[in-house]
Amino acid sequence: MRASRESPSIVTCNEREPDMRGEILTFDAATRMVAIRGDDGNRYLFPATAIHAGLTPRRGQQVDFSPTEDGAPGEIFILQSGEGAAASTQGGFDLGRVISRTFAAIRDNWLVLLVASIVLVGLPSTLSAVGQTFFWSGDSTGTGVVFVVLGSLLYLIGFFMLQGTAVKAAVDGFNGKKTGLSDALGVGVRAFFPLLGLGILASLGMGFAFVLLIVPGVILAVLWSVAAPAVVVEKRGVLESFQRSRDLTRGYRWNVFGLLVIYIILTWILGAAIAAVSFAAGGTITGGSGPNLWVNLLTGPVVNVLSGVIASAGVASLYYELRSVKEGAGPESLAAVFD
Structure with missing residues (x-):
C-alpha cells in the first residue's frame, strides 16, 4: 500500500519496501516507537529495537531503513548521531x-x-x-x-x-x-x-x-x-x-x-x-x-x-x-x- 505525496500515509513495518533514506520525526520514549518520514513522503512507524547498534533516536537524524516482509522490523541505520545532530524544530533548549x-x-x-x-x-x-x-x-x-x-x-x-x-x-x-x-x-x-x-x-x-x-x-x-x-x-x-x-x-x-x-x-x-x-x-x-x-x-x-x-x-x-x-x-x- 503506497500513498501519494499529496496524501502521505502511516506505514507499519509489515509492508515490504525497498531500502530508502528518511528522517526521524519523533521518538516517544514511553511507547518506544520511532516515526520516520521516508524520501517517498510516507511516514513509517518502528519499534526502537529496530535501530542498529542501540543508538538513541532523535528528531532530525537522517537514517537508512528497510522493513522486512515477514512482519518483523528491519534495521534502522542512523547516519547522524549525537546531540548536535538532534536539532528540534523548536531549536535548542530555550x-x-x-x-x-x-x-x-x-x-x-x-x-x-x-x-x-x-x-x-x-x-x-x-x-x-x-x-x-x-x-x-x-x-x-x-x-x-x-x-x-x-x-x-x-x-x-x-x-x-x-x-x-x-x-x-x-x-x-x-x-x-x-x-x-x-x-x-x-x-x-x-x-x-x-x-x-x-x-x-x-x-x-x-x-x-x-x-x-x-x-x-x-x-x-x-x-x-x-x-x-x-x-x-x-x-x-x-x-x-x-x-x-x-x-x-x-x-x-x-x-x-x-x-x-x-x-x-x-x-x-x-x-x-x-x-x-x-x-x-x-x-x-x-x-x-x-x-x-x-x-x-x-x-x-x-x-x-x-x-x-x-x-x-x-x-x-x-x-x-x-x-x-x-x-x-x-x-x-x-x-x-x-x-
Whole structure:
C-alpha cells in the first residue's frame, strides 16, 4: 500500500519496501516507537529495537531503513548521531520558553494547582507549624516533635504528588484542554507509591549531599529534576526514573541549573513579600510567639503553597521542553499516556 505525496500515509513495518533514506520525526520514549518520514513522503512507524547498534533516536537524524516482509522490523541505520545532530524544530533548549510555559500553565490551571497545593502541601505545612507552637510554649511532652515529623513527611509525599498533578494539568493545557481537579489529583494518587519512594530516596540523597557539601546537593537536584514526571508520564520505576532524568538533562544541565536558580529567587522574593505582610499584620519576620501568633502560623504554609504551585508547574514545563528538544515529543504524544 503506497500513498501519494499529496496524501502521505502511516506505514507499519509489515509492508515490504525497498531500502530508502528518511528522517526521524519523533521518538516517544514511553511507547518506544520511532516515526520516520521516508524520501517517498510516507511516514513509517518502528519499534526502537529496530535501530542498529542501540543508538538513541532523535528528531532530525537522517537514517537508512528497510522493513522486512515477514512482519518483523528491519534495521534502522542512523547516519547522524549525537546531540548536535538532534536539532528540534523548536531549536535548542530555550530558558525563556520554559519560564513562559510555566506561567502559562499556572494561568490556565491556577484553580487546580492552587487547590491541589493547599491539600498536598499547605495542610502538611500547617501541621508542622502547629507543632512548632508547642516548642514556643515550652511543651515537654514531645507532641510538637510528632506534629513536625508527621507534617514534614506528609509535605514530602504531597510535594511529589503535586508534581504529578501539575504534569497532567500542564500537558492537557499544552493541548488546549482543561483539566478537572479530580482528574489531575487522580494522576498523582495512581502514582502515589512510586512517587513516595522517589521522594524519600531523593530527599535522603540530596540531604546527605548537602550535609557533606552544598555543590553535590545542587548537582543531584539538577540531575534528578525531572524524575517525578518520568514516573507519572512514562510510568517508570523509581530507580529507572532517576536514570531517565539523568539522560534527559544530559547536555542541558547548566540550563536546568539556571532555571532552578531563577525559581529559587522567585520563591525568596515571594517569601519576603509574605513575611513583610505578616510583620505589618502584627507577626514577626522570623516567626516565634509574636503578638499575633496566628499570623506567624499561616505565613509558612502560605509560602509553601504558592512556591509549590510555581515549582510543580516549572518541573512540568522543564520536562516538556527536554522531551521536545531531545526527542521531538509533542504535546499529543505526552497526553496520550493519560488516555
